[in-house]
Amino acid sequence: MLLRELSEARGVSGNEGPVRDIILEAVGDLVDEHRVDAMGNLICLKKGRRQSSEQAWPRKVMIAAHLDEVGLIVTGINGDGTLRFDKVGGIDDRILLSKQVLVGQEALPGVIGYRPIHLIPRKERERVADPKKLAIDIGAADKSDAEKLVQPGNYVSFRTAFQVLDEEGLRTVKGKAFDDRVGCAMLVELLKEDYAFDLYAAFTAQEELGLRGARVAAYAINPDVAFVHEGTVCDDLPKKKDLSPVTELGKGPAITFMDRSVITDRRLVKLLVTTAEKLGIPYQFKRVVSGGTDAGAIHLTREGVPSVVVSVPSRYIHAPVSLLSLSDFDYTVKLMRAALHTLEGGLES
């Protein structure tokens, strides 16, 4: 399964190469052209069936999913051979304790440990651990030993295996970086179909640092319409209060109407909703306006690009291990394929 490969690949923002390579391999025969730009975006073109002389809109459709994941970076080596680190992207410090990681291109195993509970006064256990006191331990005996293996600037990813949790029902799987490897996997699926318009598949870099890859990719592509695929927040655990779960697992693709970065195009939202209803595909809205996606950058490109985000709900993103439903994934692919074919005939206002 491509999602497995993508999930286990290491691609912290700024170092997306390994993920890009897997995608290049996967899309090889599916696209007519591809290039890697200055930011590290992989931009693939699948030419449309339509002759360029035909008058039709849209001519160019961009679909983006980001390659990068949140992670860590080595900032220094301590005297005892452990590694200092900083976070790359939005990570809650509280999830760092007691985790295994992989360091640098060679994927050197390491751990982020924590003090033994026995040595921590009871009162202190009620407080959040000071992230400045955490370090990565690669087993090196001392500084010079560590220096032979690691350099400041090495990227660090969480070490998490992909696994199917349930073969039936929602077909849940767990793995690392479903935000946004699930979007990448979707985009590869969408490239397996032919469309009337030119489809630009943009596998973007550095989304987690502020939508940086998508911005330049969209400028270069100059699309008529854009879709963004994400693995998005799913907070459907039991709650004390009846508040928004953002999205719910197993309830189908999540369509964004608004987030911190974009108010999505009403016509595209309508296209997705009517397509889903026509085909009986379950769908939901992303029911919160926090968070941002590549659409935030894309829709403000040049004279503006009508954009929308379609996501696969993923629990526990931005942590070492996330969870999603393959049935949500399949529904999302199905919805997008149908919507793209409807879009070949233009967009209802």
Added chain:
Amino acid sequence: MKELIKKLVEAHGPSGDEEQVRALIEEVIRGKVDQVRTDALGNLIALRRGTGGGKRVMVAAHMDEIGVVVTHVDKKGFLRVAPVGGVRPLTMVGDRVRFANGTIGVLGREKWLRVSTLPTWDQLFLDVGATSPDDVPVGVGDVASFVRPFTDLAAEPAAELHLRHKGTGKRLVSKAMDDRIGCAVAIHALMQMDASPNDVYFCFSAQEEVGTRGAVVAAFGVEPEVGLAIDVTDTGDTPEAHPMAVELGGGPAIKVMDSEMITPPSIKRWMIEAAESLGIDYQLEVLERGGTDARAIQRSRAGVPTGCLSIPCRYVHTPSEMVDYGDVQAAVRLLTELMSKEIDL
């Protein structure tokens, strides 16, 4: 002009949902412009073509207003909402909002633990009178704006109070003065302009309140040589206000700086000279917190000399935003003058 202002401020148009405002403006300016189009983000861009030899100018006033968006419908039919733009819980409790389909809701608050504390958005909910999720007439993703009618404080009182008051003010109050008053000023200037050497693009922009997004793409498309935003600004003339040398009734304000833009001195001079030539009172504005579409135009492509003509406004981003009618009329005159003459920076 008050009739137009009333129509504009009472229209529904939170960011991203500007259709009603756009339709209204389009109808008013029909036949008065040479070209009009709506772009990908919903900006309405109208061109008054010049007689030649002038500059390509972009005037921006934003159509959108702050509001709330539904994020969740609970099992009892209460709605949870999130802010659209800079709207704060302070102004929300007990307030009413209206959706595009006319549905009205009341903002309620969860139990008050301490009366002195402000609620967070998580502690507010919207009650549209539903008794279950099934009879909620709106859904997740729908946006609503404040319900507050246009009120002309300058109008003659309907009856005399037992204490006689002298004189009447010239204030207008409503929701969404920010920035429908700018739209009204732009529309009037557009209609009063005589032959001008400049090609003037009147851009009624979308999504200003969520980060001047409409103006970003509109400016890219128009590619102007000079830019000018028309927006409201805070005042420092109310009790214990944050110090600011702008007051209601002191005339339109020429922005010198805000937290998002420094006006080029050449633009400032151009605006001051025009105001002085007309003999209208003006104020110079330094706004410590805030920004306008001008910031977006200024940074477009290779950069655009851009200014901002501000209408002083009290209680910005509350349901009752107050402006002075004299300031508004003077702003129309100043904008008309600025657009009508050759621009030499």
Added chain:
Amino acid sequence: MDTVGLLRDLSQASGVSGYEDEVQAIVRQALEPHADTLRIDALGNLIALKRGKQADGAPTRAVMLAAHADEIGLMVKELEEGFIRFTRVGGVDVRILLGQEVVVHGERPLPGIVGSRPPHITPPEEREKIVGLDELFIDVGIPEERLSKLVHVGDIVTMRRDFLELASGCVCGKAFDDRAGVVAVVECMETLSTMDHLWDVYAVATSQEEVGLRGAMVSAYGIVPDVAIAVDVGFGAQPGVDEAESVKMDAGPAIARGPSIHPLMYEKLVATAKEHEVPHQTEIIAGRSGTDAWAIQVTREGIPCGLLSIPLRYMHTSVETVCIKDINRTARLMALFIAGLDEHFAEAMGLD
């Protein structure tokens, strides 16, 4: 002996206090070739006896080696909307649980996640607080209807962690506390197969240490050894821990000294290490050692105890780290100590 292999197998096995069967099965297999008898007692202690060659007429003497087989873990408390609420078994720091992978031992082992809310929807003030047990859930990705058939209140939950080899002969994984000690005991028994020793040796993989030394208490009562050595893990030097509170990694076992330790046991262990040049260090424990030695010492009429600690980093997290050489050294020291036990020592100790 394949120290790494055995530690890997033991680390991957699950054995939360009271549920040590899976671990004990592996220990049994490892000890079988070196033991004369093997049995599991009423509390789940695995007891292997290797007879000594005591001279005719001399009293039968026995030394007990104790390393605990159990590990800390979690237990299912309640099912709610398809998610699992849980409680702790033993000293688990609740703060390490966010984003942790676990195995829920239901009708079949189910991989699960202790979920964390993403930063996108976590207000800054919330990030300043710890996430308490009442807010944590295990997610096994199985819907409510089927979950209730697969998982029941009281099912145990273990941490799920791959065993990893790090640089410099260090390894990392879960439950090295005290599977590292168990490995040292097995290795000691194997070494003894090639040595002569006069005393009987009881190798015990004790149960329920983490919930109050319960296995050691009853097994020592049943065995009635003349002396005992507990093998556990010690706080290895690590970032954030005071040097005074820790022992050095890769410097051999720490030989404990203090009220819980018989002075002559300590002295003989140190003398043995010195004589055979086994790297070692000393650790002072002023009171409660929190190890099986604490319980064994006061069994029946009292049993002289020694205590060896294998340096280990990040104790009670799921990424405990240990140097393989320290395990080897601990095993060797114990074997040499046992080979040196004789009536002379018994006399010095005042044994009957």
